[in-house]
Amino acid sequence: MKDEKPRLPPGQILTEKFPVLHYGEVPEFDSTNWDFRIFGLVEQEVALDFDEFSQLPSQRIEADFHCVTTWSRYDNLWEGVLARTLAALARPLPGARHVLIHCEQGYTTNLSLEDFLRDNVLFALKWGGKKLTPEHGYPLRLVVPHLYAWKSAKWARGVEFMEDNRRGFWESRGYHNNGDPWREERFSSQEQD
Numbered sequence: 001m002k003d004e005k006p007r008l009p010p011g012q013i014l015t016e017k018f019p020v021l022h023y024g025e026v027p028e029f030d031s032t033n034w035d036f037r038i039f040g041l042v043e044q045e046v047a048l049d050f051d052e053f054s055q056l057p058s059q060r061i062e063a064d065f066h067c068v069t070t071w072s073r074y075d076n077l078w079e080g081v082l083a084r085t086l087a088a089l090a091r092p093l094p095g096a097r098h099v100l101i102h103c104e105q106g107y108t109t110n111l112s113l114e115d116f117l118r119d120n121v122l123f124a125l126k127w128g129g130k131k132l133t134p135e136h137g138y139p140l141r142l143v144v145p146h147l148y149a150w151k152s153a154k155w156a157r158g159v160e161f162m163e164d165n166r167r168g169f170w171e172s173r174g175y176h177n178n179g180d181p182w183r184e185e186r187f188s189s190q191e192q193d
């Protein structure tokens with residue numbers, strides 16, 4: 001018997017809209033006051049201003065998006081810089097096992113290094129061929145298609161490589177540390193199973 005993943009994860013409902021969901025206010029972008037930092041357990045810490053970030057090699061991915069509140073949206077075209085490309089700039093040390101994504105206003109989310117380095121994980125500057133809109137994360141957001149969308153952190157400002165798995169914003173407020181939609185890893189209360 002084949003055990004193929006269905007396209008729509010269990011418990012999800014398809015929408016054609018693109019809902020906006022986040023905690024707090026939409027931050028203002030000021031390019032003179034923006035940097036992207038790669039730090040922690042790396043050989044070379046890196047800080048890029050917005051021009052430098054925008055000049056990194058760019059890739060496109062098409063991906064479905066699954067929010068833990070049960071909406072899913074298919075076929076999003078994202079364009080930006082692969083997480084792998086950023087990791088290669090800083091060269092994580094052998095002890096690095098996890099990352100924490102840092103965003104405006106203190107939002108964070110954690111990923112295993114393995115999840116972060118998947119080939120379709122990308123820091124998006126564009127959606128549907130256009131710059132991100134402010135409410136969808138302008139100027140830069142992470143996109144992690146294989147995990148619930150709270151891991152797709154908007155208004156990203158940096159990535160920290162770590163030895164331990166430090167929980168991010170929602171992961172410290174009742175959501176699952178891992179967040180695989182096909183395993184319905186929604187809540188931290190499920191973590192012992």
Ligand SMILES: Nc1nc2c(c(=O)[nH]1)N[C@H]1C(S)=C(S)[C@@H](COP(=O)(O)O)O[C@H]1N2
Pocket residue numbers: 018019020021022023024066067068103104107135136137149150151152153154155
């Ligand atoms: N900085 C930040 N990023 C965030 C969030 C947030 O609260 N703050 N919410 C997450 C959640 S729960 C979801 S479902 C997606 C929604 O992305 P969208 O508003 O572009 O649809 O953003 C994620 N990224």
Ligand SMILES: [Mo]
Pocket residue numbers: 021067068069149150
């Ligand atoms: Mo979400």
